[in-house]
Amino acid sequence: MQELGQFLPLILIFAIMYFLLIRPQQKKVKEHQAMVAGVRRGDQIVTQGGLIGKIAKVKDDNEVEVELAENVKVRVVKSTIAQVLAKTEAAKAE
Numbered sequence: 001m002q003e004l005g006q007f008l009p010l011i012l013i014f015a016i017m018y019f020l021l022i023r024p025q026q027k028k029v030k031e032h033q034a035m036v037a038g039v040r041r042g043d044q045i046v047t048q049g050g051l052i053g054k055i056a057k058v059k060d061d062n063e064v065e066v067e068l069a070e071n072v073k074v075r076v077v078k079s080t081i082a083q084v085l086a087k088t089e090a091a092k093a094e
Helices: 004-039
Strands: 042-045 052-059 062-068 070-078 081-085
Touching: 004 081, 052 070
Parallel strands: none
Antiparallel strands: 042 052, 042 081, 052 062, 062 070
């Protein structure tokens, strides 16, 4: 019984760390993955490097082509997209 009492503070600290640090970080990662998966042509984005541009083409599951200025396009890995500034409207099915 006394041995359990010695481990109780350690278990309590782990539980607090889980709810204050680990769980919110996992939620943030899931939200970022959903945002990145939902980008499409015409969305205005900000990369982690601070570049602002418009998505010209979604190349594949891991890469997009971003137009930074007129006739200036760069290939960007999707996971480096930090924020979507403006979303384009989805085409309506008629």
